[in-house]
Amino acid sequence: xxxxxxxxxxxxxxxxxxxxxxxxxxxxxxxxxxxxxxxxxxxxxxxxxxxxxxxxxxxxxxxxxxxxxxxxxxxxxxxxxxxxxxxxxxxxxxxxxxxxxxxxxxxxxxxxxxxxxxxxxxxxxxxxxxxxxxxxxxxxxxxxxxxxxxxxxxxxxxxxxxxx
Amino acid sequence: xxxxxxxxxxxxxxxxxxxxxxxxxxxxxxxxxxxxxxxxxxxxxxxxxxxxxxxxxxxxxxxxxxxxxxxxxxxxxxxxxxxxxxxxxxxxxxxxxxxxxxxxxxxxxxxxxxxxxxxxxxxxxxxxxxxxxxxxxxxxxxxxxxxxxxxxxxxxxxxxxxxxxxxxxxxxxxxxxxxxxxxxxxxxxxxxxxxxxxxxxxxxxxxxxxxxxxxxxxxxxxxxxxxxxxxxxxxxxxxxxxxxxxxxxxxxxxxxxxxxxxxxxxxxxxxxxxxxxxxxxxxxxxxxxxxxxxxxxxxxxxxxxxxxxxxxxxxxxxxxxxxxxxxxxxxxxxxxxxxxxxxxxxxxxxxxxxxxxxxxxxxxxxxxxxxxxxxxxxxxxxxxxxxxxxxxxxxxxxxxxxxxxxxxxxxxxxxxxxxxxxxxxxxxxxxxxxxxxxxxxxxxxxxxxxxxxxxxxxxxxxxxxxxxxxxxxxxxxxxxxxxxxxxxxxxxxxxxxxxxxxxxxxxxxxxxxxxxxxxxxxxxxxxxxxxxxxxxxxxxxxxxxxxxxxxxxxxxxxxxxxxxxxxxxxxxxxxxxxxxxxxxxxxxxxxxxxxxxxxxxxxxxxxx
Numbered sequence: 001x002x003x004x005x006x007x008x009x010x011x012x013x014x015x016x017x018x019x020x021x022x023x024x025x026x027x028x029x030x031x032x033x034x035x036x037x038x039x040x041x042x043x044x045x046x047x048x049x050x051x052x053x054x055x056x057x058x059x060x061x062x063x064x065x066x067x068x069x070x071x072x073x074x075x076x077x078x079x080x081x082x083x084x085x086x087x088x089x090x091x092x093x094x095x096x097x098x099x100x101x102x103x104x105x106x107x108x109x110x111x112x113x114x115x116x117x118x119x120x121x122x123x124x125x126x127x128x129x130x131x132x133x134x135x136x137x138x139x140x141x142x143x144x145x146x147x148x149x150x151x152x153x154x155x156x157x158x159x160x161x162x163x164x
Numbered sequence: 165x166x167x168x169x170x171x172x173x174x175x176x177x178x179x180x181x182x183x184x185x186x187x188x189x190x191x192x193x194x195x196x197x198x199x200x201x202x203x204x205x206x207x208x209x210x211x212x213x214x215x216x217x218x219x220x221x222x223x224x225x226x227x228x229x230x231x232x233x234x235x236x237x238x239x240x241x242x243x244x245x246x247x248x249x250x251x252x253x254x255x256x257x258x259x260x261x262x263x264x265x266x267x268x269x270x271x272x273x274x275x276x277x278x279x280x281x282x283x284x285x286x287x288x289x290x291x292x293x294x295x296x297x298x299x300x301x302x303x304x305x306x307x308x309x310x311x312x313x314x315x316x317x318x319x320x321x322x323x324x325x326x327x328x329x330x331x332x333x334x335x336x337x338x339x340x341x342x343x344x345x346x347x348x349x350x351x352x353x354x355x356x357x358x359x360x361x362x363x364x365x366x367x368x369x370x371x372x373x374x375x376x377x378x379x380x381x382x383x384x385x386x387x388x389x390x391x392x393x394x395x396x397x398x399x400x401x402x403x404x405x406x407x408x409x410x411x412x413x414x415x416x417x418x419x420x421x422x423x424x425x426x427x428x429x430x431x432x433x434x435x436x437x438x439x440x441x442x443x444x445x446x447x448x449x450x451x452x453x454x455x456x457x458x459x460x461x462x463x464x465x466x467x468x469x470x471x472x473x474x475x476x477x478x479x480x481x482x483x484x485x486x487x488x489x490x491x492x493x494x495x496x497x498x499x500x501x502x503x504x505x506x507x508x509x510x511x512x513x514x515x516x517x518x519x520x521x522x523x524x525x526x527x528x529x530x531x532x533x534x535x536x537x538x539x540x541x542x543x544x545x546x547x548x549x550x551x552x553x554x555x556x557x558x559x560x561x562x563x564x565x566x567x568x569x570x571x572x573x574x575x576x577x578x579x580x581x582x583x584x585x586x587x588x589x590x591x592x593x594x595x596x597x598x599x600x601x602x603x604x605x606x607x608x609x610x611x612x613x614x615x616x617x618x619x620x621x622x623x624x625x626x627x628x629x630x631x632x633x634x635x636x637x638x639x640x641x642x643x644x645x646x647x648x649x650x651x652x653x654x655x656x657x658x659x660x661x662x663x664x665x666x667x668x669x670x671x672x673x674x675x676x677x678x679x680x681x682x683x684x685x686x687x688x689x690x691x692x693x694x695x696x697x698x699x700x701x702x703x704x705x706x707x708x709x710x711x712x713x714x715x716x717x718x719x720x721x722x723x724x725x726x727x728x729x730x731x732x733x734x735x736x737x738x739x740x741x742x743x744x745x746x747x748x749x750x751x752x753x754x755x756x757x758x759x760x761x762x763x764x765x766x767x768x769x770x771x772x
Contacts, residue, residue, distance in 0.1 A: 050352055054747065063335030064747060068351035072340040 007051040019044045020052065024059035034062055034070055038077060047078045083118045083125035085163040088142040092131030099152065100139040104128055106153045123164070175242040187211070188220055188231035188242055199244055200253065200282045202260075202372055203321035204232040207687055210326040215319065216256045217282055220244045228252055253286045262293035264373070265316050271374040276683055278372030279319060307355030309379055309534050309754060310363035310527035311679075317375040318348055324367035324376055331672060332646040334477065336361045348375075351747065358748035360480045362646070364473035364670045365527030365551075365679015378527050378551045378680055382558055385548050388519040389432040396519045397435040397507070398428050399499045399578075402443065402589035403525035403675035404552050406696035410682040410689075411556030412566040417692030419700055422571020427559050428523075429572060437507075438574050439522070440581030442499035443588045443597070445719070446470065447710035449736055450492045451602045452727035454665055458635060463487040465641075465656065465663040468594050470494045472532035473670030473679075475740060477646050482653050483742035488666075491737040493545075495588065496522050496529055497538050499578065500545030501735040506723045507578055508541070515541045522549045525589070525678035528670065534754040540735040544755070551680025580715035583614075583701030583708035590694040591644040591674035592619035592626060595667040599630060599640070600709045607633035614708050620698070622673060622687060624648035627663075640665045645672040 008017050023040045027033035037056060042048055048071055057064040071077040089095075089104045104115075107126050111119050118125040134140050137149025141156065148159050170181040173191050182191045189211075192199050202215040213233035220231045223241040228249065231242075243249065261283060268274050305313040320339070325348060328337045336350050336359045350359045368376045388396050409418035428436045454466050469475060469490040478486060493501065499522070504515035522529060526549075532538070533546040550558070559566055574580070584600055587593030596616040603611045618628040619642045626642040641663045643649045649668045655661045671678045673690035676697065701708060710716065724731050743749060 050747075053351075063329075063338075064745075065335045065338035065351040069338040069340050073342050075342075 008055065011049065011051070012045055016045055020055060021059070024056055028060055034060060034067065035074075038067070038071060042077060047081050049079055081118055081122055083122050085123065085144050086125045086127060086142075087160070088127045088129045088132075090130075090132050090134075090138070090140045090142070091128045092135065092138075094135035095131075095139040098138040102153055103139055103141060103151060103156055106156060110157075124160070171236055171238045171240075173236045173238075173240050173242065176244055182236060184235075186236055188222075188229070188234050188236055188240075189218055191236050192220075192231065192242070192244060197244055199231050200285050201232055202278055202282055202319060203323065205323050205326070205370055208323065208326045208330060208370065210323055210330075212322050215260070215321055217253060217260075217286070219249060219252050219256070221246050221249050250287070254288050257283050257286050257288050258291055259293070260319055261288065261291045262295060264319065265295055266291075271317070272377045272380070273374035273683075277374065305355055306379070307357035308361060308363060308531070309357075310530045311356060311361070311365055311368065312377050312379055313349075313356060314375050314377075315347055315349065317373050319373055319375070320346060320348065321372055322348065323370040323372065324348065327366045327370050330647060331366060332362065332364060332473075332477075332670070333650055334360055334362055334364075334480075334646065337367060354748050357752055358750060360743075360745055360747070360749075362473040362476040362480070362670065363528040363531045363679075364646075366671060368527065368679050369677070369681070369683060369685055378553065379530060380554060381530070381548050381550055382554050382561075385521055385550060385558070388521070388548070393517055394519045395434050395511075395513045395517055396432070396521060397437055397503055397578075398433040398521045398523065399437050399439040399442070399496070399503075400424060400428070400523040401439045401496070401525055401529075401675060402586045402593075402697060402700075403678060403681065403693070404523050404555070405586075405700070406589060406676055406693040407525065407552055407681050408556065409566075411553065412559075414567060415692075416689040417696045419696040419704075420566075421700070421704075422573070423566060423569040425574060426569040426572040427564050427566055430564050430569075431558060431562055433521070435507075435511075435575045435578075436572075437499070437503070437578035438581055439495050439499055439524075440585035440588070441578045441713070441715060442495035442502065443585035444582055444710035444713040444716045445498050445502070445736070446492055446495045446588075446594075447584060447597050447601050448716060448720070448727045449498075449732060450490050451598050451605065451710075453490055453492060454598070454602060455605065456728060458664060465661055465666045466490055467665075468598075468667045469738075470588065470594055471528070471668060471670045471675075472526065473528040474646070474649065474668045476528065476531065476743070477649070477670065478653075479741055479743040480745055481650075482657070483744055485653060485656060486740045486742065488656065489740060491739065493538070493736055493738045494529075494532060495585075496524060496549075497532065497545045497738070498736045500533075500538070500547075501540035502719070503578065504541035504543055504545065505735060506719060509723075510577065515543050518543075519547045520545065522546050523552065523555045524549050525552050525675045525681045526671075527551060527679040529680075531754075535738075536753045536756050537738055539756075552682060553680060556682070577715050577718070580713055581705070582710055582713050583705040584710045585713075586700045586705065587697050589675040589697050590620070591622070591669050591672075592616075592642045592667065593674065593697070594669075595619045595628075595640055595642050595665070597710060598665065598667075599638075601711050602638075603630070603632050604709060604711060606635055610709070615702070619667075620694075622690060624672075625651055638665070639663045640667075642667045644669040644674055646670060 027037040053067045057067045091100050113126045141148050141151050175192050178195045180194050199218045201218045204211050211232045213230040218231045219228040221243040303315040325337050329335050388394050405421040405424055409420040425436050457466050467488045469492050500520045503520050508515045530549045533549045538545045584597035599616050619626050625648050629637050629639045632638045643652050676693035677685045677690045
C-alpha cells in the first residue's frame with residue numbers, strides 16, 4: 001500500500017486519495033459494485049490511470065484485468081486526464097458536408113491534438129461525434145453542454161476564446 | 165407446466181426429447197447433427213455466443229439464432245441446413261477470415277486449426293474483403309519465454325479468457341476496448357512477461373487458431389545437434405511417451421516409449437536419457453524431506469514442487485505460503501543438474517560442452533529452465549526445452565517414419581526408471597509415488613497394494629488417508645488446475661489444513677494435458693493418456709517404487725551420498741521468489757549463471 005500511495009500521489013492530492021479509499025470501502029464486497037465505484041472514482045479523480053485501477057482492483061478484490069476490461073469498454077471512462085472543457089466536433093453527414101471536417105482539422109492543427117486527446121494545459125479535450133440531431137445548424141460544435149451552430153473556421157476561435 | 169418436464173424439439177425433421185435449459189446446439193448433438201462452432205467450448209462451459217457461426221433457423225422467429233446460447237422451447241422446430249442458414253454461416257466465416265491474416269501455410273496451427281476446418285465445412289470458397297496489412301511486430305508479444313501471443317490472429321472467441329479465469333484463476337487475459345477495436349490482451353496491454361502469467365499454456369490448448377502458441381526453440385536445438393563440439397543429451401517427461409504418437413495420427417493413449425527413444429536417437433542426440441530417472445530421484449529427495457519435516461516440525465503441509473506453473477502461481481498469489489513448497493527442484497531441473505555433474509564426470513565430458521535438452525509437455529518448463537538460480541554446475545541446468553508439439557515437428561522435419569520405428573531402449577546411467585516415476589505425468593501420480601516410498605522407508609515393508617487409487621482420476625480435489633507405521637495416520641490431498649488448488653491453499657492460510665502432504669499440478673489432468681501437449685486435449689483424451697502411464701507403471705516396468713531403482717541407488721552410493729545430504733542440497737534443491745501481484749513486474753530475471761565460482765570448485769573436489 002505504501003508503494004501504491006506514492007504512485008498515486010504523483011498524480012493526485014492526498015485528499016483525493018483519501019476520497020478514493022472511502023469510495024472503494026463503500027463498494028467492497030458488493031456484487032456489481034465495480035462500475036459505480038469506477039464512476040464515483042472518476043468524478044473525484046477525473047481520470048483512471050493504472051495506479052487507480054490497481055487500488056480499486058485490490059480494494060474490491062476484482063482482478064486488474066477485469067477492471068481494465070470495464071474501463072476500456074465504456075467510453076465514459078478515461079485513463080488520461082480530461083480538459084476543463086470538452087470540445088465535440090460533429091462529423092455527421094450534414095455537418096461533414098458543410099465544413100465539419102475543416103473544423104476538425106482546424107482543431108487538430110491549432111492545438112496540436114489527435115481525436116480523444118487533451119491539450120497540455122488541460123484546457124480542452126477534443127472529440128468528434130456522429131450527428132447531434134442539430135443538422136439544421138450544421139456545422140455544429142458542442143463545447144461542454146453548449147451547442148454552437150453554423151460555425152466557420154474563423155468563428156471557431158472566437159467561440160473557444162470564451163472558455164478558459 | 166412442470167419445470168422438469170421434458171421438451172419435444174424437432175431439428176431437421178428429427179424429433180428429440182431434452183431437458184429444459186438445453187440449447188439448440190446440445191439438442192442437435194443428441195441427434196447426431198454437428199452444427200459448426202468456433203467460440204463454444206463444452207468442457208469450460210463456455211458459450212459466449214460470440215462467433216455466430218452456429219446460427220440456425222427457428223420456425224416462427226424472424227431472425228436466425230445462435231444455437232449455442234439459445235435454449236429450446238417445447239415443440240420448437242429448428243432447421244440447421246437451409247439455404248438461408250448456409251449463406252449466413254458462410255458470410256460469418258468469410259467476415260472472420262477478412263479480419264484474419266491469410267498466412268495459413270506458415271502458421272503453427274496449419275492443418276490443426278478450427279477456423280480452417282469451419283471454413284472448409286461451411287464451404288467458403290472466396291474472401292471478398294481481403295485482410296488489411298497491420299504492423300506485424302506491434303501485435304505479436306514475444307516477451308514470455310513460454311507463450312507467444314499474436315493478436316492479429318485472434319478471433320475473439322474468449323476461450324483463453326475463460327480458461328485463464330475459471331480453470332487457473334490467474335486472470336491475465338481479458339477482453340478490452342470495444343467494437344472494431346476490441347482485443348484480448350493483458351491489462352494495460354502489458355507484455356506477458358510483466359504480468360502474473362504462470363506460463364501454463366492452457367490458453368494455447370483452447371485457442372482455436374494460431375493466436376496463442378509455444379515459443380519455438382526448435383532451431384536452437386538443431387543448431388546444437390549440428391555443432392560437433394557439443395555433447396547433446398536429451399530427457400523426456402513421462403507425459404511425452406503417452407501423447408507423442410498423436411502427433412503422427414496414432415490414437416490417444418498409445419504408449420510410444422520405444423519409438424520416442426528411436427526417433428530421438430535418429431535426430432542425432434548423443435545420449436537419450438529419461439526425466440523419469442530424475443522423477444525417482446525426486447521421490448528420494450522429496451520423501452526424505454517430508455519425513456524430516458514431520459519429525460522436526462517443519463512447515464506442514466508440504467506441497468510438491470514439480471509443476472513450474474504452480475510454483476509461479478504461488479510466488480504471485482500466495483507468497484506467504486512459499487515455505488510449504490518442497491525445496492526440491494523439479495525432475496527436469498534435477499536431471500539437468502545431475503547430467504552436468506554426475507554424468508559429465510562419469511562420461512568425461514566437460515559440462516561447458518554439454519547441452520541438455522528437455523522434451524516437456526509444458527510451456528512453463530521453458531520459464532523454469534531460465535530461472536537464474538537454476539545452474540547447479542555453474543552452467544544452465546537445462547539449456548533448451550521443447551514441447552511435445554515441437555518434438556513432433558522436428559521428427560516430421562527429419563523425415564522420420566515415426567509410426568513404423570522399432571522400439572529402442574534408454575542409455576545408461578540416467579535412463580533407468582520405475583513405475584513410480586512414470587505416473588508423475590498424471591494428476592495424483594507424484595503423491596502415489598511418494599506414498600509408496602515413504603511407506604516402505606518408514607515401515608520397512610511395501611504397501612499392501614501399490615495402487616493408491618483414491619488419488620487417481622479427474623476429480624478436481626482428491627483426499628486420502630493412510631496409516632504409515634510410527635507416523636500414524638497421514639492425510640494427503642491432490643489438486644489439479646489452480647482454481648482447485650486455491651480451495652486447499654485458502655484452508656492452509658486460515659489454519660484449517662490437517663494434511664501432511666499435498667500434490668498440485670497446474671494443468672487439469674496433470675502433465676498429460678500440459679500446455680505443450682498435442683491439440684486437441686479433451687477429458688476423454690486426458691483419461692486415455694493417464695491410462696497409458698498407469699499401464700507403463702503396472703505392466704511394463706519391473707520395479708514400481710523409486711527406491712528400487714538401481715541407477716538411483718548407484719548415484720547416491722558413488723556421488724550424492726545421502727538424500728537431502730549436503731551435495732543434494734546444492735544440486736537438487738532450490739529457493740523461491742516472492743513476486744506478488746503488483747503490476748507490472750519489471751524485474752523478471754531470466755538466464756545467466758548466478759552461482760558463485762567457489763561453488764563449482766567445491767563441487768569438483770566432491771566428485772569421486
